Amino acid sequence: xxxxxxERSVMDLLWDRPGPHTANEVRDxxxxxxxxxxxxxxxxxxxKKGLVQRDGGRRPHRYGAVSSREDHTVGLLNEVLGxxxxxxxxxxxxxxxxxxDEAAAVRRLLGD
Amino acid sequence: xxxLLLATLAVALAWPVPVxxxxxxxxxxxxxxxxxxxxxxxxxxxxxxxxxxxxxGLGPFGDHLGESLPAFVAALSxxxxxxxxxxDVWMPARIAAVTGAVLLAGHLVLTLAxxxxxxxxxxxxxRQMVELLATPPAERTVEQAHTRVLPHDVPLAYCLPGLxxxxxxxxxxxxxxxxEREVNAVVAHERAHLRQRHDLLRLAFESWHRAVAWLPTTAxxxxxxxxxxxxxxxxxxxxxxxxxxxxxxxxLTGEAEGVARGTAGTDAGRTVPNVQEDGSVxxxxxxxxxxxxxxxxxxxVRLGVIVTALGLMALPVVLLA
Numbered sequence: 001x002x003x004x005x006x007e008r009s010v011m012d013l014l015w016d017r018p019g020p021h022t023a024n025e026v027r028d029x030x031x032x033x034x035x036x037x038x039x040x041x042x043x044x045x046x047x048k049k050g051l052v053q054r055d056g057g058r059r060p061h062r063y064g065a066v067s068s069r070e071d072h073t074v075g076l077l078n079e080v081l082g083x084x085x086x087x088x089x090x091x092x093x094x095x096x097x098x099x100x101d102e103a104a105a106v107r108r109l110l111g112d
Numbered sequence: 113x114x115x116l117l118l119a120t121l122a123v124a125l126a127w128p129v130p131v132x133x134x135x136x137x138x139x140x141x142x143x144x145x146x147x148x149x150x151x152x153x154x155x156x157x158x159x160x161x162x163x164x165x166x167x168x169g170l171g172p173f174g175d176h177l178g179e180s181l182p183a184f185v186a187a188l189s190x191x192x193x194x195x196x197x198x199x200d201v202w203m204p205a206r207i208a209a210v211t212g213a214v215l216l217a218g219h220l221v222l223t224l225a226x227x228x229x230x231x232x233x234x235x236x237x238x239r240q241m242v243e244l245l246a247t248p249p250a251e252r253t254v255e256q257a258h259t260r261v262l263p264h265d266v267p268l269a270y271c272l273p274g275l276x277x278x279x280x281x282x283x284x285x286x287x288x289x290x291x292e293r294e295v296n297a298v299v300a301h302e303r304a305h306l307r308q309r310h311d312l313l314r315l316a317f318e319s320w321h322r323a324v325a326w327l328p329t330t331a332x333x334x335x336x337x338x339x340x341x342x343x344x345x346x347x348x349x350x351x352x353x354x355x356x357x358x359x360x361x362x363x364l365t366g367e368a369e370g371v372a373r374g375t376a377g378t379d380a381g382r383t384v385p386n387v388q389e390d391g392s393v394x395x396x397x398x399x400x401x402x403x404x405x406x407x408x409x410x411x412x413v414r415l416g417v418i419v420t421a422l423g424l425m426a427l428p429v430v431l432l433a
Contacts, residue, residue: 004243007244008243008244011244049240051244069245069263072241072244072245073245073262073263073264074264075241076238076241076242076245076262077262077264077266077268077283079238080268080270080281081268081369100366100367100369102366102395102396102399103362103363103364103366103367104367105395106359106362106363106366106395106399106403107363107367109403110356110359110360110363
């Protein structure tokens with residue numbers, strides 16, 4: 001499995017089953033025959049990306065998602081809709097570019 | 113004399129020309145041609161903006177940059193440049209002009225580099241999140257490899273250009289609320305943006321605006337170019353899809369966007385004019401041409417505009433060399 005797919009599986013797991021998990025628990029829940037070191041690598045990559053947090057202190061460390069899938073989706077949406085400054089040009093968002101006023105005017109013209 | 117002509121060109125391209133081009137109605141009949149003209153206006157405008165102070169500042173070393181620049185560099189290296197300039201009453205102003213021109217040129221290049229770098233990194237980060245959150249479409253009718261569906265109710269579609277493969281992102285809300293034909297029209301529209309590399313055009317005009325934000329026409333150019341990319345993508349989608357499907361899809365996403373923002377009509381810097389006093393909304397050219405199709409400009413006229421654009425780009429070079 002590619003690293004990207006693994007990250008996705010791990011995030012799906014942490015999102016769908018809240019509550020911190022140890023790397024061993026993550027490995028046991030994931031399909032396939034993964035080494036714990038692989039799972040730990042993926043978890044630390046996700047931690048660097050700010051998606052996963054590790055509770056400090058005693059070992060074994062436990063990992064959980066920083067915020068929910070819904071929160072991340074809303075975050076993406078805000079970037080796309082330009083609520084985040086300077087992002088609109090960056091994302092080259094396209095189909096939009098029409099405001100609600102104009103949309104309503106066109107709808108009237110269409111006779112809806 | 114050529115410096116005066118160049119200065120006139122710089123002023124014309126900085127203000128009246130972009131304003132007139134922005135008002136021109138013919139662009140809806142030839143968006144691709146208009147796009148070439150906008151690029152020529154920006155490029156020639158930038159060149160003449162840098163070239164005018166540079167050519168004037170180096171005036172004591174020759175009438176043209178081709179002559180004065182090598183003479184100035186030679187004078188710099190043998191230390192005689194101060195002597196040459198001391199004979200000139202305008203010396204402080206000329207030094208300021210040359211310095212300003214060099215700084216402006218550096219500023220433009222640097223802004224382009226910074227904007228491009230930020231764009232690439234933010235897009236990469238956004239894409240990583242999309243790959244984690246979105247799934248390929250379940251429907252077989254939508255091309256699956258380069259499409260992702262975000263689990264959200266707001267109908268929206270956008271494209272994410274990338275170095276290793278671009279993505280079209282749709283929301284589940286779009287798929288649920290639009291008919292299959294409307295969704296396919298949207299996908300065709302987004303694909304056209306990606307295929308025609310509209311992101312690069314937007315990047316260029318975005319950084320041109322960021323670099324010279326004090327020049328209001330750079331915002332005009334940015335908005336006009338954005339609208340032209342929409343027209344071009346509309347045209348590409350209409351080759352294989354129904355006009356009504358495309359218009360309905362655009363209207364639905366536009367309305368939903370207002371709801372999602374919760375700031376309908378109040379957003380500053382919108383591309384769409386606000387409601388007039390009589391309650392009507394002036395439509396952008398993009399919608400005029402979608403609702404009331406007009407035949408494209410004749411090939412002769414379009415060729416004429418292209419030749420004008422090429423001449424415009426060559427003009428500052430001819431005047432400077």
